Amino acid sequence: MSVNLALLDTTFDMCIKCTVCTTKCPVAEIQPDYPGPKQSGPDGERWRMKGEDFYDEALKYCTNCKRCEVACPSGVEIGSIIQKAKARSGRHKPKIRDYILSHTDLMGKVATPVAPIVNMVTKIKPVRVLMDKILDIDGRPSLPTYSWQTFRQWFKKEAPDQSVFKRQITFYHGCYINSNDTTVGKDLVSVLNAMNIGVQLLKKEKCCGVPLIANGFMDKAQSNAKLNTEQFREALEGDSECVISTSSSCSMTIRDEYHSLLEVDNRELVNRIFFFNTFLVKEFEKGNLPDMKPVNIKIAYHSPCHLIRVGGVVFTLEILRRIPGVELHMLDQRCCGQAGTYGFKKENYDTSQAIGAPIFDQIDSINPDYVVTDCEACKMQVESSTNYKVLHPLSVLARALGVSK
Amino acid sequence: MKFDSLIIGGGLAGLVCGIRCAQAGLKTGIVSRGESGLAFSSGTIDLLGMDQQQKLLSDPFAGIEKLLFELPEHPYGKVGLTAIRDALSWFQTLSCEMKIPYTHRKDEKNQNRITALGALRPTYLSPATMTHLPIAGSLPDLRRVAVVNIEGFRDFQPELACHNLKCLPEFTDIEVISISLKLPDEFISNRDTNAMRSVELSRQLDNDTTISLLAEKLKIAVGKADLVLMPSVLSQTYGAERLAQLSKLSGLRISELATLPPSLPGLRLSERLQQHFHRLGGLMISGDKVQSGTIEQGKIQSILTHGNGQMALNAEQVVLASGSFMSGGLVADRHCIREHIFNLDVNTQSPRTEWANQKFLNGKAHAFASFGVVTDPHMRAVKDGKTIGNLYCIGSVLGHAQPVEEGSAGGIAISTGWAAAENIIRKISTNKENRHVR
Numbered sequence: 001m002s003v004n005l006a007l008l009d010t011t012f013d014m015c016i017k018c019t020v021c022t023t024k025c026p027v028a029e030i031q032p033d034y035p036g037p038k039q040s041g042p043d044g045e046r047w048r049m050k051g052e053d054f055y056d057e058a059l060k061y062c063t064n065c066k067r068c069e070v071a072c073p074s075g076v077e078i079g080s081i082i083q084k085a086k087a088r089s090g091r092h093k094p095k096i097r098d099y100i101l102s103h104t105d106l107m108g109k110v111a112t113p114v115a116p117i118v119n120m121v122t123k124i125k126p127v128r129v130l131m132d133k134i135l136d137i138d139g140r141p142s143l144p145t146y147s148w149q150t151f152r153q154w155f156k157k158e159a160p161d162q163s164v165f166k167r168q169i170t171f172y173h174g175c176y177i178n179s180n181d182t183t184v185g186k187d188l189v190s191v192l193n194a195m196n197i198g199v200q201l202l203k204k205e206k207c208c209g210v211p212l213i214a215n216g217f218m219d220k221a222q223s224n225a226k227l228n229t230e231q232f233r234e235a236l237e238g239d240s241e242c243v244i245s246t247s248s249s250c251s252m253t254i255r256d257e258y259h260s261l262l263e264v265d266n267r268e269l270v271n272r273i274f275f276f277n278t279f280l281v282k283e284f285e286k287g288n289l290p291d292m293k294p295v296n297i298k299i300a301y302h303s304p305c306h307l308i309r310v311g312g313v314v315f316t317l318e319i320l321r322r323i324p325g326v327e328l329h330m331l332d333q334r335c336c337g338q339a340g341t342y343g344f345k346k347e348n349y350d351t352s353q354a355i356g357a358p359i360f361d362q363i364d365s366i367n368p369d370y371v372v373t374d375c376e377a378c379k380m381q382v383e384s385s386t387n388y389k390v391l392h393p394l395s396v397l398a399r400a401l402g403v404s405k
Numbered sequence: 406m407k408f409d410s411l412i413i414g415g416g417l418a419g420l421v422c423g424i425r426c427a428q429a430g431l432k433t434g435i436v437s438r439g440e441s442g443l444a445f446s447s448g449t450i451d452l453l454g455m456d457q458q459q460k461l462l463s464d465p466f467a468g469i470e471k472l473l474f475e476l477p478e479h480p481y482g483k484v485g486l487t488a489i490r491d492a493l494s495w496f497q498t499l500s501c502e503m504k505i506p507y508t509h510r511k512d513e514k515n516q517n518r519i520t521a522l523g524a525l526r527p528t529y530l531s532p533a534t535m536t537h538l539p540i541a542g543s544l545p546d547l548r549r550v551a552v553v554n555i556e557g558f559r560d561f562q563p564e565l566a567c568h569n570l571k572c573l574p575e576f577t578d579i580e581v582i583s584i585s586l587k588l589p590d591e592f593i594s595n596r597d598t599n600a601m602r603s604v605e606l607s608r609q610l611d612n613d614t615t616i617s618l619l620a621e622k623l624k625i626a627v628g629k630a631d632l633v634l635m636p637s638v639l640s641q642t643y644g645a646e647r648l649a650q651l652s653k654l655s656g657l658r659i660s661e662l663a664t665l666p667p668s669l670p671g672l673r674l675s676e677r678l679q680q681h682f683h684r685l686g687g688l689m690i691s692g693d694k695v696q697s698g699t700i701e702q703g704k705i706q707s708i709l710t711h712g713n714g715q716m717a718l719n720a721e722q723v724v725l726a727s728g729s730f731m732s733g734g735l736v737a738d739r740h741c742i743r744e745h746i747f748n749l750d751v752n753t754q755s756p757r758t759e760w761a762n763q764k765f766l767n768g769k770a771h772a773f774a775s776f777g778v779v780t781d782p783h784m785r786a787v788k789d790g791k792t793i794g795n796l797y798c799i800g801s802v803l804g805h806a807q808p809v810e811e812g813s814a815g816g817i818a819i820s821t822g823w824a825a826a827e828n829i830i831r832k833i834s835t836n837k838e839n840r841h842v843r
Contacts, residue, residue: 018666020440023604023641032594032608058596070692073439073732255712271714278715281406311693311712314434318406330683 012081014074015042021068021078026335027061030354034061037068040085041078048085055089061351062086063339064214065305066252080261087218094216097135101341102215105207108146108179115146138349142384144180151182155201159189165198169279170235172228172245172254175207176376184246184392188276190403191394194290195283200240202231208250209262211341218262225264228254232269243273246394248307248374249340251275255310275307276394277315277374284322292400294325299396300368302359302382303333304375316374316393323400329366334359338381353385360386372396407719408434408688410829411708413695413746414726414734416441418800418818420678421492422724424499425826427685431833434718435687436710438694441675442732442801447528447663448637448670449518449535450507450819452493453481454527454812463514463540465529465816466490480803481813483784484820492823493816497530503677505645507532515540519634521561521662523552523569527812532670534637534648536660549580551630553623555610556587559600560665561636584626592618603638603664611640616647620654627657637661637669644673690718695746698723700788704795705747721836722829725749725778725786725798726822734802735776742776744802750779750787752804770810777804784825797825 015038022028022036034040040059047054059082068078100107111118121127122143132139151173162168169192177185189199205228209221232243245251254273258264266273283289301320303313313333320328337355342348363371363386371382371390379390398404410426412419415437426433452465457475462468469489473482481489493509500507507530510516515527517538527540538544550570554563567583570576593609595601601609609615616639627633633655639647644661652659663670683689693712698705707717727734727746736745737760742753753776760773778798779787786796799821801808808814 018444019602019604020444020667020672022602023444023667023672024440028605029608033596035596036605066692071440073441073444075439274715278713282716285407309692311436311690311710314688314690315406315716317688330686332680333683333689 012042012045012076015072015076016074017043018073020073021071024067024071026065026067026337026355027063027351031061031351034058037062037078037082041068041081042076045081045085048089052089055085055091057091059086059090061348063335063342065335065339066309067305067335070309077260080257083213083261087213087216090216095136097137097345098215098341099217100135101137101344102211102217103207103220104175104179104211108150108175111146112148112150112179115148119145132346136346137344138346140349141344142380143344144176144380146179147182149182151178151185152201154182154186155189159199160193162189162193162198162200165193165196167196167241168198168200168239170200170202170232170240170243172202172205172208172232172243172250172273174205174245174247174250176247180376184394187392187394187398187404188244188246190398191280191401194401194403195288197283200235202228202235202243205231208247208253209257210249210253213253213257213261214340214342222262222264225258225262225266229258229264229266229269232266232273236269236272241272242279244276244279245273246276246374246392247376248275248304248310248312249377251312252306252310275310275312275315275374277312277319280397281315281318284319289322290401292322292324292397293402295323295396295399296325297369297396298327298329298366299370299372299391300329300331300363300366300388302331302336302371302373302378304373304378305335305339307374308333319393319397320372323396325400326396329368331359331362331366331371336378336381338377340377343381352381356381356385363388370396406716408432409720409833410434410722410724410826411436411718411720412724412726413708414441414728414732414800414802415679415689415691416726416728416732416800416818417443417674417678417815418822419724419726420675420682421496421819421822422726422799422826423682423687424678424685425495425823426829427682427687429826429830431830433687434690434720435682436690436693436695436708436718438691438733442728443671443675444668445666446668446671446815447518447520447526448532448668448674449528449663450493450496450530450815451527451812452515452529452816454515455810459810461527461540465515466513476805478805480784480806480817480821483780483782484824488824488827489816489820492820493530495823496819499681500532503681505532505673505677508537510537510539519570519660519662521566521636521664523566523573525573525575529816532674533645534661534670536632536634544575544579547579547631549582549630550576550632550634551627552581552583552634553627554583554585554636555606555619555638556585557593557595557598557601558603558606558636558638560602561662566634566662586619586622586626588615588618588622602667603636603669604641604667606638607641607669610638611643611647613650616650617654620651623651623655623657627655630657633657633659635659635661636664638664641669641672642676644669695727698747700747700793703791703793705793721795721833723796724825724829725796725802726800727802729777729801730773732801737773742773744778747786747788747793747796749793749798750790752777752779770807774807774809775805777806778802779804783828784821797828799825
């Protein structure tokens, strides 16, 4: 294994044993077999230093939502300690199922050319029963559908000419936009064009690594991180002002985990890799604020865990508040339970639903026109578990600008 | 990104200040690095429990009046008695809105809180789940008190609490017994049922079935008692509701005792305050921390956070609520005490040897507990001898108080947080009017 996971790091010792992380853990709240982040992270690490035999298989329950890190008053990276321990000592080896769920870019490549068939097949009950029985992919949640035309194909063939714009940025679209739902990518192009900014794509890109980390494919995550970082560097050395991502989990992974977990040093670049919300707020404040028409919709905003982790929720709210005709309702900041690939797994489905239940109830009681969130996994969970459609904030903005796809 | 008011620190002081600003319609942000000291606290609000001579105070307001005379630089001195009263009554109204009502005794005197070790501590406001015992005199309505634990909860020893209570003069004529209740295994599904923390046990108990069973067991084990004392383990979120339910079903008067961290009464207050701030449209930046700020022309111009090098935060008014040493607002180097974000002036230049007493627990206050930032009479920060016009300091980053020995931390947090918010609201509305006139 090329990732250096040797435990030379004793930052877990900053833990003062207050247990406040465990009070905020959505999994420990529901799943009594999970000992919670304090015991799994800093406490367990002391034991694990003494030998692999002290590794506790219950660590598999961790979703890497990182709420423990947000709660920690002592700056311990509890979630990362747990992820590293899982990769280093977990006896639970990734299954074929985990491979399929986590290799999102590969699956996209395989599925998009035959998207209508894949989408139809994954809706057939007996198929889902088989997937459930053979692969342990739970039969109940709706699986992500694939797009017939990838975002890259659309961009190449149908996107308006981007070279007319003086200012240029590079868009890291990630797997979901490329293979599953291209809407947000198209909306980003429209919105930025309306603000007189052109969009380019990286020559090539790979999955950011977040599902790979969660499923224990650390080597693959690291090689993806290296490739992406090289691509970012190349784009930033060219005529791009910055790189923009529209997925909160990709963003967090690139900003924090490449360096701290995957040991790919991108620190000289991170200040030029933006989540869409910070970029837009900066532009708005500089006066690059295109005319907006009232959208007249009632929305319930859900804060994704990984956006909370990077302190970025307020910037999305700033954008939503500037859109006329938005009636904004804040959902309480609880985890929706999906956690990327976690909620699709048979052994986790019930836990995942129980974690999300209070959010689903709150959405019902607000009865919005749309739920809005920045994360594709949260979107899948809410759409699968409620009767509400979920929009990305960029799509709301695109509507206000009259450029919605 | 621009704010009207930006608060650094999400503890009691910061949240109080943030909520008051948000109530007034200001665009308010709170940058909070992790959960605050509330998670370690009893959940009661101390105002002033002891005077400067370490004598127990029955009337905290009379005590504050005297304190302001003896020690005018105390944080209470910058707020003033009238504003302290206003702040507390505002907080009590807020606590009702948040459905976690805090009350004082009818006579506005201090009340006694019973600790998990069976000691008595003076406090002023407490939630409905606690005893509200008078501070002085006998307890005529108590003849038999039961201290009850649930087996498997590791952070409470009922025998110890019971023994210590019996040693108190207030409890001389009272029978105190200790009981450990065992719940059937099928009701406790934690993987380690012998060593649960408060939060883990609460997740087992927080449902109607288990509470009913607990009530039955309690009735049988306790028999007749005027008061049942239990550690705070019934529910992380709905403590008062579950305690009332248990009291009703068992027919017993039950009070909860704050435990070792995680302390559920403190957490509940913290959670409700955060939730309220969100619902008022407050902007919480958690998961990040403030790294530095630029000061020009006597004002904070912008704030930079650790995780976000891409966008500075700007605010018309900034509030420092970063706490004392424990929360990292103050740091101790080898030779000096520093305020860690802006390097503000602090109230001590004493050498390290004078920071602490030789013995840690000899009952005497340590000097370091009274260290803090220097402020002008309006609680605005001072750097290199000059006032920073738009930076208020609140809560335990302020010096000249002995929060532990005096029993004043909660009162200082609420009154300084509220008072700074009132100043900010006044200033911003005046500025807006002026701009309007022009």
